[in-house]
Amino acid sequence: xxxxxxxxxxxxxxxxxxxxxxxxxxxxxxxxxxxxxxxxxxxxxxxxxxxxxxxxxxxxxxxxxxxxxxxxxxxxxxxxxxxxxxxxxxxxxxxxxxxxxxxxxxxxxxxxxxxxxxxxxxxxxxxxxxxxxxxxxxxxxxxxxxxxxxxxxxxxxxxxxxxxxxxxxxxxxxxxxxxxxxxxxxxxxxxxxxxxxxxxxxxxxx
Amino acid sequence: xxxxxxxxxxxxxxxxxxxxxxxxxxxxxxxxxxxxxxxxxxxxxxxxxxxxxxxxxxxxxxxxxxxxxxxxxxxxxxxxxxxxxxxxxxxxxxxxxxxxxxxxxxxxxxxxxxxxxxxxxxxxxxxxxxxxxxxxxxxxxxxxxxxxxxxxxxxxxxxxxxxxxxxxxxxxxxxxxxxxxxxxxxxxxxxxxxxxxxxxxxxxxx
DNA sequence: AATATAAATGAATGTTCATTCACTTACAAA
DNA sequence: TTTGTAAGTGAATGAACATTCATTTATATT
Numbered sequence: 001x002x003x004x005x006x007x008x009x010x011x012x013x014x015x016x017x018x019x020x021x022x023x024x025x026x027x028x029x030x031x032x033x034x035x036x037x038x039x040x041x042x043x044x045x046x047x048x049x050x051x052x053x054x055x056x057x058x059x060x061x062x063x064x065x066x067x068x069x070x071x072x073x074x075x076x077x078x079x080x081x082x083x084x085x086x087x088x089x090x091x092x093x094x095x096x097x098x099x100x101x102x103x104x105x106x107x108x109x110x111x112x113x114x115x116x117x118x119x120x121x122x123x124x125x126x127x128x129x130x131x132x133x134x135x136x137x138x139x140x141x142x143x144x145x146x147x148x149x150x151x152x153x154x155x156x157x158x159x160x161x162x163x164x165x166x167x168x169x170x171x172x173x174x175x176x177x178x179x180x181x182x183x184x185x186x187x188x189x190x191x192x193x194x195x196x197x198x199x200x201x202x203x204x205x206x
Numbered sequence: 207x208x209x210x211x212x213x214x215x216x217x218x219x220x221x222x223x224x225x226x227x228x229x230x231x232x233x234x235x236x237x238x239x240x241x242x243x244x245x246x247x248x249x250x251x252x253x254x255x256x257x258x259x260x261x262x263x264x265x266x267x268x269x270x271x272x273x274x275x276x277x278x279x280x281x282x283x284x285x286x287x288x289x290x291x292x293x294x295x296x297x298x299x300x301x302x303x304x305x306x307x308x309x310x311x312x313x314x315x316x317x318x319x320x321x322x323x324x325x326x327x328x329x330x331x332x333x334x335x336x337x338x339x340x341x342x343x344x345x346x347x348x349x350x351x352x353x354x355x356x357x358x359x360x361x362x363x364x365x366x367x368x369x370x371x372x373x374x375x376x377x378x379x380x381x382x383x384x385x386x387x388x389x390x391x392x393x394x395x396x397x398x399x400x401x402x403x404x405x406x407x408x409x410x411x412x
Numbered sequence: 413a414a415t416a417t418a419a420a421t422g423a424a425t426g427t428t429c430a431t432t433c434a435c436t437t438a439c440a441a442a
Numbered sequence: 443t444t445t446g447t448a449a450g451t452g453a454a455t456g457a458a459c460a461t462t463c464a465t466t467t468a469t470a471t472t
Contacts, residue, residue: 012417013468019420035328037243041460051421053462062460121327122241158380159402163409166376170368196365203369203409218447219438225450247430257451259432268430 020058022048027069028115036066036122067128070119073112078135080105087141091151092201094142099168099197103188106172114176153206160204167200226264228254233275234321242272242328273334276325279318284341286311293347297357298407300348305374305403309394312378320382359412366410373406374399 026047030039041062045052059065081101085094106113119125143160146152152160175188232253236245247268251258265271287307291300312319325331349366352358358366381394 012470013419014470015419033329035242035330038329040458042458052460053422054420056461057419118327121324123239123244124241153405155401155405156398158377159398159405162373162376162380162402163405166372166374167368168372170372170375171364174364174368192362192365195361196368199359199361199365199369199409203405217439217441217445219449220440221449246428248428258430259452260450262431263449 015057019048019050019054023050023055023058024069024072025111027065028073028111031118032111032114036118036124063127066119066124069115070124070128073109073116076109076112077105077116078133080108082135082138085138085142087138087145089142091142091146091149091204094146095164095201096197098165099193100190102168103172103190103193106176107188110176117173150206152204163200163203167196171196225254225256225260229256229261229264230275230278231317233271234279234317237324238317238320242324242330269333272325272330275321276330276334279315279322282315282318283308283311283322284339286314288341288344291344291348293344293351295348297352297355297410300352301370301407302403304345304371305399306396308374309378309396309399312382313394316382323379356412358410369406369409373402377402 023044027039027044030044030047039062041055042052045055048055055065059068081098083101085097085101087094089097140157143152143157147154171188171193229250233245233250236250236253245268247261248258251261254261261271265274287304289307291303291307293300295303346363349358349363353360377394377399
């Protein structure tokens, strides 16, 4: 390396991206299967075919691992949920896109979603900065726009959120419980979703 | 004791009910504050002012402790939720009683409720027999009756449950998050509940 | 081919864990 | 007051835990 160069170009071994992904995926699988207390660094290392010390190259410690997992899942979720969406869409079209996008995410990454839900329902969430992201601002703006256009009844934001999405997530959890705990006789088809959606719209219209 | 008596009447020291309650309450507090991995038997013993060995008089082991806690909370919840309710009530009155009863339970026992939710969102739930209790049968019958009387639109049970209660629990969780994480600017008044309730009824009527 | 760098490691460390056990204490009945 | 019983205990045990560290390994540049 030229000793006069301004840009520092290290000569080094490169990180194995597969290792990082393996650690991440195995960690979430273990947590979903056995809970937070079922995740130990040594068991995780073994499951990911990695030395315990390797985990500490990627993550400062156990807590950092958990919060980074959470942020990673959240980012993926945001990306999927925003596809084809913008806050100026008509209320009915926009909300339906949200339902479809969110369902797509959950069915594509069921383990990620279950980890996310477990995390959100645990005290871990208090160690994470709840920031007003671009995603949340977009969701908020969408509701405000819809109320201005009188496509959506005026109401407190919590009430809007609870009817519009509380219903959705309740159905999704029904579905995930069925497929993990008993013989799945509750299929979450788009038809079934649409039927619930129509009723939600009825509640929310002015 | 008469050596010929048929009934066995032991001469013994009696259990201290306070100890059992202390263990139960402290355990839930610790879990809600620090998660399942924050609950250790030795820390719990110290918090409940009891020897670690004492816990094992009341509970077979750690897992048994958790499931017994869950069942205890669930029983309390069932009792509160069924007060003044029966499945033959008119749909609107019956559902509103459910909302009020459930809210009463949550506001009276917020720690119990948060423990319950954390448990339900964790893999622990898979080690518990999900049985069709009298409570669940009562809830089911109520919905069936309401559909027969045409006070409630005919729909899949999951959809009914998700609209009728998913909305409710979503609002409640909003409330609990606000009071624990930031300055509470979302007051969960009965007025606010009633306003959401009216909208839910609009969605559910035939 | 040589080199410098960070990736990756396995073994080791000290701590905390769930659980047990030999023992003491309190009490209801006799 | 005595006594049998279960309640209740503190200290001990071995396993599992998170984390660290002295090395080794792979690789991008020279």
